[in-house]
Amino acid sequence: MSDIIACLENVSYQYPRSIEPVLSEINLSIQKGEFFGLIGPTGAGKTTFCCALNGIVPQFYGGRFFGKIEIAGLDTLEHPISVLAKHVGQVFEDPETQLIATSVENEIAFALENLKVPREEIIRRIPRVLEMVRLEGTEKKHPAELSGGQKQRLAIAAALAAQPDLLILDEPTSQLDPVGADEVFSTVSELNKELGMTILMCSHASEEMAEYATRIGLLSNGSLLSVGTPEEIYADIPLLINNNLRVPQVASTFYSIKQKNIPVSIPVRLEEGKKVLTELITKKTQLTTPDLKDELVHKEGQPLIQIKDLEHTYPDGTKALHGVSLDIHTGEYLLVIGQNGAGKSTLVKHFLNLLKPTSGTVVINGIDSKKLTVSALAANIGYIAQNPDNQIFNMTVWDEVSFALKNLKFSKQEIETRTEESLKSMGLYEYKDRHPLSLPKGDRARVVIAAILAMEPDTIIFDEPTTGQDFRGAHYILDISRKLHEMGKTVVVITHHLYLMPDYAERVIVMGKGTILLDAPIRQAYFDTEKLNSTYLTPPQAVLLSIKLSELTGEAYCLLTPAELASVFTTNGGAA
Amino acid sequence: MSATPRGEEREVKNIGGASIDGAPVAYIVVLAAVVTALAFIPFSVVMASGGSFPMNQGIFGLIGWVLGPIAGAVSSGIGALIGVFVAPHTAGVWFVTVIGAIVTSFAAGVMGTKNEKRKSWWIGVVVVTVIAFAIYVGRALLVNGIRLQWAILATFVNWSSLLLFILPTRNLVAKWIGSKNLVLVAVGLALGTWISFGIAHTVQNAFTYTMFNWPEEIWVMLSSVIPIEFISRCAIGAVIGTGVIVGLRAIGLVKPTEAIY
Structure with missing residues (x-):
């Protein structure tokens, strides 16, 4: 004992x-x-x-x-x-x-x-x-x-x-x-x-x-x-x-391979996964060329958000942004990544005039943001901040979600309809009478998202939306972001959870020390390990296994997810 | 629980945790700090003692209902005492301010007690209030020659509070504050603030009137001013109190033993 x-x-x-x-x-x-x-x-x-x-x-x-x-x-x-x-x-x-x-x-x-x-x-x-x-x-x-x-x-x-x-x-x-x-x-x-x-x-x-x-x-x-x-x-x-619960990508990959009747153990750690992968290749397991969808379609026309030579220095002298230039077009799904302090949140706060440029310009829909008020911008750009508790102040979930609608003078009927729809879309309707702070953190984040969605903005910025969420909660929120994207809305997501994003994002902005290190399609960005490492990011395990696979076979495999990686392995000619 | 757990049910108690009369010291300290903070905010330009009254007077009753009579009195008393020093512009006569805080929270805490041993404590409050009322009004009528009609009108808040405290309204207010219906909670807080602060006001005036002996002209003016001030205290108590009680219920922190929300 x-x-x-x-x-x-x-x-x-x-x-x-x-x-x-x-x-x-x-x-x-x-x-x-x-x-x-x-x-x-x-x-x-x-x-x-x-x-x-x-x-x-x-x-x-x-x-x-x-x-x-x-x-x-x-x-x-x-x-x-x-x-x-x-x-x-x-x-x-x-x-x-x-x-x-x-x-x-x-x-x-x-x-x-x-x-x-x-x-x-x-x-x-x-x-x-x-x-x-x-x-x-x-x-x-x-x-x-x-x-x-x-x-x-x-x-x-x-x-x-x-x-x-x-x-x-x-x-x-x-x-x-x-x-x-x-x-x-x-x-x-x-x-x-x-x-x-x-x-x-x-x-x-x-x-x-x-x-x-x-x-x-x-x-x-x-x-x-x-x-x-x-x-x-x-x-x-x-x-x-x-x-x-989230499965480690290495385990998920080899589980999917095993489902194809290819005899293989299921490692749960990356280094063990690389060893098992080496064994598979050594045993001459047959590989196919993956059928990869996507690649970024370059949008033409006037950008929705146009940033030129943006600099921002905080009152304490901290230089958060250094000459950032970026165009975001209507209907894009943009992922912004980088270490803490890279300038991600500082950048997106300029979209809403929550921060003013020290120098440079931010043009929203063709109008210099200096000529727009925060409230005018907020009607079209929804910002879901990193810490939900900073945005919650009402007594009930229903009041929280309907608050902005009341202030924007919507009719009572419209407020009820939008609030109800928004709460249902976030799976929160059953909690409508609860105090928001009595809910778990993951649900509190969804309350804030519901409040923003109720306003039906054209552009939605999610700042670390999956923090504190379990796997289901994270995908729940990201599925909402995808639905909004499919509806033609512009979506910007800031996150550290790179493994979650391949099924959602199209374009990736990698930031480091207040600058844009890389602006590329997601497949290209995730495989630029040098740039990711320079801003203290680690690619998902599936990407690291793909790099290992490329090394072992001498062919380029740019695979982002366990499913993509497993799809390369075929049953025919499987290892004995 | 849907199924009976296999494990033996245990008695749940807060062992060794610092508490006063069943209220964690942390709660007492936090609410005392709130009382002090609200001491900075003046809420009226006129008061019998010549100063402004602080916003914290609206929550002394609330503290009694949240912490109980003893812990509530301690919390309000400490908060008011510190408030006297850090916010002298609302302090008035310092010891009267502190006594008012203590008596209000105590009277409020006594109103709805479910503690069988304390069911008769309200009688003590009534006795003290009656004595204070006798000193205050007796001096006005017999020593300073204030006419009866003005004595009755200017002490409306005092005798009405005492009556409501003696009548079953004392328990009705407590029942409303403990209700799930937030409208009833707000009404209970407002009426309860009237009663509990009215009790304290009587005790306070036994001191301040003895000190200042204000003339009949002041009594005339007070007959209309004091009820207005009381209404504002009740509004403060209802607005802040409803929010606090809703929050406390939602968050589900351990309830002080004597709390009635």
């Missing part, structure tokens, strides 16, 4: 005023030194599960609790949260919501001061935990000066300072760009491997979870459906699909 850090026996939990349990009959033991990954669709109960391990559920939330949880031998219902906090550290999804101090060192000291750790000991621990998360030298900095990845690592450092037996990370990378996410995963992995710290991480990042976790649990509708190694869980594609 001494090797078990967390033990859950028949745990069920029901929030106050809730009819159904959010956790149901959970039995699980987490061993010391494990890296336990918890996966599940939005609303599966992952956050509740995490909060149950440090007593916040049910001690803070109330409700009905069944069964027993022991953390380091302590019953979570019989010990105060303050005592459990010494054993369990927790890092939440959004680093902004958990950093409260005015300097990095004060941030780390805060929890320790509350735990009555002597001053000398606090001073001793601060440099140690900063070194663990590779933030040495930032002691005096204000947390706001750190990048997204650094902020999340600071939150981890603050949790580590209390020297917990178990570190819980709830979606710690969903707000971060690929390089920030990689920083967090590698830091956590180091803590696990080198210090033997027990990790429990919830994440939708299936590729990274397959890479780093030692064991995975699949939570669905509050029940722990399956527990196993990453190989066991991520290779069980039907299980993942049935639970709306």
Whole structure:
């Protein structure tokens, strides 16, 4: 028993005023030194599960609790949260919501001061935990000066300072760009491997979870459906699909190949995938030339949005854009990618006059944006900002979605029709009377999108629309964007999730350090790994496997998705 | 739950968490901060003591209903005390301001208590208010020779509050505040603010009238000004309170033991 850090026996939990349990009959033991990954669709109960391990559920939330949880031998219902906090550290999804101090060192000291750790000991621990998360030298900095990845690592450092037996990370990378996410995963992995710290991480990042976790649990509708190694869980594609979970692209690729009766194992990590691919080619598996659709049709005529030599410098002197020139035509589906701070959001905010050019011009529909008001632009260009909570302020979902329509003086009938249609299109109609902030983050994002769609703008800008969404939620939103595109609307999407976009985007703008590094069709852009790497982006696994396939065969395979990659392999002449 | 869970149902309690009378200290601190912040906003140009009254007077009752009589009084008292120092332009007589905050939240918290041991606490509030009313009006009539008609008119808010507090309206207001119907919640908050602040106003005036002894001309003016001020307090209580209660219900954070929303 001494090797078990967390033990859950028949745990069920029901929030106050809730009819159904959010956790149901959970039995699980987490061993010391494990890296336990918890996966599940939005609303599966992952956050509740995490909060149950440090007593916040049910001690803070109330409700009905069944069964027993022991953390380091302590019953979570019989010990105060303050005592459990010494054993369990927790890092939440959004680093902004958990950093409260005015300097990095004060941030780390805060929890320790509350735990009555002597001053000398606090001073001793601060440099140690900063070194663990590779933030040495930032002691005096204000947390706001750190990048997204650094902020999340600071939150981890603050949790580590209390020297917990178990570190819980709830979606710690969903707000971060690929390089920030990689920083967090590698830091956590180091803590696990080198210090033997027990990790429990919830994440939708299936590729990274397959890479780093030692064991995975699949939570669905509050029940722990399956527990196993990453190989066991991520290779069980039907299980993942049935639970709306994203399959690592490498596993998805080889699963599709196997469906063609080509005998092949299903690897879940990229390097293993490359090895299996090499074996397939060595065994002279027959390949065909893929039937690739698409390629960008160059639009003629006057651009809808014309940007010339745009420069933007923020009041603090930060130069965010350097001589950006870009034409966007009506009906395009444009993907804007780049590292955090590359200037993506700064660029699109100029489309709405939310930011004014320091120099250069932004012409919208032939009119200089300086001559247009924000409200005039907003009637035609819908902007769905990165953080939905910044756009939510009404008491009910219905009021939130209908708010702009009322202000634009639509008739009562029109407001009701549009609001209802918009809510139904986003799958939110059943929540119309709920307080928007009582919904999960993924649903809150959909509320904001519904509010924009209700205005029926001609151009819609989605700024990181899939952040915090599970696989189904992300595709739900992107399917909406595709429908809008098919209706002739212009769609601009900013995202770090490159793997989601091949089925949607046509043209890609790669940004880095305030400039446009590349403006190309998606197939060309995804295979320009040099440009992507220069702005800290990693191509999807399917692209990396395609590059490997090209190396192995000497032929060029520009394949973007697991389905495209699998389509190259044929049953005839399959490997024995 | 649709099926009975296999695990044994456990008693859920907040162990060792810092709380006062069942209200987490975090709630008390946050609401005290709100009281202080609202102390900056003047809401009237006239008041018996010669200053303006702060907007926070509209939410003292709300704090009582959210935190209960003791934690509510602590929160409002701390918030009002800090407000006296940081926003002296709305402070009036400092200790009277703080007493008003404490009494309002306490009276509000007592109104709807479901705690059997506290079912008779309202009688104590009535006794204190009657004594305060006797000091205030008795001094006006017997010492300063204010005519009865002006004493009755200028103390309309005081005796009406006391009556409504003694009558079953005390429980009706609490029932409305706990209702799912938001219109009833708003009406309950408005009427409850009238009652609870009216109680406190009586206690406050026992002090301020003894200090200032304003002449009959002022009583005449107050007879119309005070009800208007009270209506604005009730509006503040209803508007802010409805939003707060809707939010608290939606977010589903743990309810303080004595909360009635």
